Amino acid sequence: MFSALIELESSTIDLELENRLSLPWILPGPAQHKTLVLVDANSADPAKGGNGSGLYLAAQALGIKLVVLDNANHWLEEPQYAHWREAFIPTRLTNPPKGDLTEILLKSIKAYGKPIDGIITFADSYWTYIADAAKRLGIPTAPKEALRTATNKYLTSKYVGHEAYRASCLDEALDIASKNDLPYPLIVKPCDGWSSEGVSHVDSFDQLTTAIKAIDESRHGSEFVMEKYCAGPEVDANFVLLDGEVLFFEVCDDLPKSADTNGPSLGSLNNFHELNSVYPSALPTEEIDLLRNSFLDTLLKMGLKDGIMHLEGRVDRSSVDYEMENGILDLHPRKSAGSEPASAWLIEINPRPLGMTGSQIVESTYGVDYWGLALLIAVQDRSRVRALSHPFKNGPQYHCIMVFIPADYPSSCEGLYDSEDLCADLMSRRKDLASHISRSGCFVKRGQKVPHPSTGVHSFLAYFNVFSRKSRHEALQLAKEVRDEVRYSFK
Template identity: 50%
Template sequence: MSCTIVVEGEGSKNQARFQYEWKEEGVTINDSQNTCWRSLSVVLRSTSDSTGFSWPKNVEDSRLSIEIASNERHQIKSEDFGSPAAFRFVLDSLIAADHENGTVVTLIVPQSRAYIVRSDIIPLRLVDCPVVKIVRSFSEPHQLFEGGPVRLDSKSFPAAFAAAAGGLILQQSRGITIESLLRSLNVELSNRLSFPWLSTQVPKRKTLAVVEGGRYGPDNGGTGESIYAAAHALGIDMVVLDDAGHWLTDPRYAHWTKAFIPIDLPDQPDEKFPGQVIEALRAYDGPIDGIMTFYDCFKSSIAEVATRLSLPTASPEAYATATNKYKTSVFEGRKSYQASSVEEASKAVQEGDLEFPLIIKPCNGYLSEGVFRAENLPQMLADIQVINTERHGMEFVIEKYCDGPEVDANFVLCDGEVIFFEASDDFPKSADANGDGKFKSFIELANVLPSKLPKQEVATIRDSLHQSLLRMNLRDGFFHLEARMDNSALEYATQNNVLDLFERETPAKRAPAVWLIEINPRPPAIQVSQAVEHTYGIDYFGLSLLFAIDDKHRVRQLSHPFAQGAQYWCEIIFIPVEKGGVYQSGDVCAELFERRPDLAQSVSKCFCFLKKGAKVADPYEEGIGSWVAYFNVFSRESRLHVLEIAEEVKKEVRFSIV
């Protein structure tokens, strides 16, 4: 059945007419928790408009009606669509409709009485879907959907939108019929939404205190937008404790928090810090359901605060071991030494009969700053003096260097069970034995997911690191681990001008073994977290927030990856700063895409960290590592293809530091 929508533009006689027709092709999904949803699709076509028709300056002022007969119209009010977001989506869909192909719109409609577990779940799971042009959520946090069937008759148009959790405008292509497009969409929806994103459990709004609200704001490529957008979508109120003048106090971001409590945050906390946090919390007149931090150095202290306030947490001792690289190495049973001066380091090497090459790294370091591979004692002693002790403290670790392929291993543990795991390949750094680059450091250069290591090696990594976490008494939470696979069947090599993992030329003499480098009890940096979110459909920041308020029910619901696994191959490209000076260029991402628009279509996310005129620290002289930009490159064709595109991106990025 086809019906007509009439839009009144500027002036009562200024009208446009659109035909709409419901399509029966759709998909209905029942999940394991007795909640159900279905897709409904409608085709909109512009049929006629009066001469000089124009939309109102404020599009939301448009007046719509459904033409039932030649002289009978049924007026539609904006509130009939259920939400301002749904009404705006309808207007955008009509604006996009043309005479020939029209616009194909699909609605995701819950069919049983249930609450949405995260209000932006539809855009989150439809990210980078090849058949979707635009995706919007119509939902509010904790929204209850009554469910039930939706009638598809002449007057049902707004009611269908009011019943929907979100809407999609499909990507139409020449030569592809609407029927074929909808069949492709049904495959995608089954892959992306076949998990319990609806719940019969009545939600409760909770308040979470966060100590250290993010060092960098959205303007500087920080994680803030990901964290606070997730909190809003999950219906979590955020109370932030951080230094006065923090970027969250900017009026643009003030709505992200329920309260901001100023407190002096140290780089390295002491035994008084937990008491200071508790005292600061007394300034907040309201309940606190959980407390957390994304800053590794604060993890043990904030766990002590949570323990004293009877809030959900792992033990302070577990975090103290996990966030100290020396304690982690000793816990793993490795021959490691801790020192705080060149004299102590020299003595440790000589008395410990250590063989070079060795790794030196701060016990409480981050961003791979102060990490060196030393080939001999003089080099080691020179490298130690470069460690930025103000940022990372005096203590550092000395231990064997493992040259096996490095992986990032991300775990979601719930009651000790691995409910999500993924591994990606961390490509050689410039300081690795097989690395390349003028400045020898361990700053990230490239990361590719999923991992290419043999399945049995990935399984060994998962099982071994899982047991390490359990032995450390870390049973609930998100954990980002870095490890190497000693004696792997694969090694990095360049073949046909492409660097990747290939079968070793000389087989390993011993069985593969996992070498744990470090444990980060929080999500990885924004580049990696975004790459995983796009590749698997899982938001690490949102899960971390839920763990902090002990909402394991939603943790389990939101830890389901796409049914078919990774939707594509992805490489994260890090463009490092290799010398100090003044940055002379602009936004390298925008400049590249203007010059090479063909590369832009293969990049899901990117960001330029530097602005023209910025002073850049010398990574070797000042011990501070940084990046110019990053690009998350993807390919649905093959791993080789994504590596080739990424190499082209790296070659084409242009900037100057003088």
């Protein structure tokens, strides 16, 4: 009996190894060591809750030497991080960037003084300048105009045929609104935005002023776009592209935010701050195919044929919608289906992986590391890109939900975080929930000043990756329990 048990366990391990490691291990030749310039190192120190270490660990594992360009006195200059970089070149970076950024980058690369194989950034607003620099250095990169269109929300919307209007001040926007029959409800958002900051849902002309004043020009510039609000189910769609070929593709469901028409009510939050991202998507197969084909067509026509492409979008006139059932919000078939067919609605294109925490959930669910692949694509290591784009043989290993804990507190508080690590606290109190959490992270420490949501700055306190090997429904139940069990205070 004991030997039979050992044999069964051995067989189970063999099957799991086959599932996880079914990829071409033998390369045509030895891997070449490459040098990659990284513009913008990541602002958060890992010693202070930052989650950018995965990028540097991936580079080490792949034998890619990183030459980092960022502002002086960055945490990556400190001796304990010297092994993460080949060199650190102090370089003046601002966001929004200034017009002379290309020359600044070229000067820093010249100061490094050795050959390089590629240039990359994970800050969208720098891409057009990097394209200029790469062209002058003879390094392959995407077309500058493609990157300009992809990283500007207005240009993206116009490219795919949305009725969109651009303005750079309140008076200009009100003038546009008074002279045009705008398709209310609207979305108002900065052209150069991130983290859904400054994004507002506008139902009428009277709400425009409040929405426009909510945009922080110092962070996102003065230009913003006004376009139709699509109420269909929202998704993140991620592509691994090489020479225009899709090596890997996956879609996750972004559950409604507090500013959505069907969104939850959460304290003082009324914005498009992420709350729950569910992997894999529960959209009908034909709608996932619709997203894939439509978004891929846009990328290729635009000229974006290589890289990790992180797109956000919705399914307009979807056959499913979010409904609350027994306290759980999830997709269900629409009770009254419309006569018009579903269509893909593109919100934005990011020519980079989704954030580090989001990429980690893809890595654990599918077995694909977006950050490592982004580095390999940037140095033209095609053989290893193809090998490492293979997901688990049997598909996603479980249903997994990234539970975001956004910053929120009474506006009467100073905004000083007054708790310890809220993730460690929850998992110590609820061992049953801890066994369903694959990763978590608390981004704040006691005494840290955290911006209030009303400032327009979107801050996360923490995240939990909650999984179920049983069902999506159980994963959603567990995610709800985790959110309900979070404890923290501000003073």
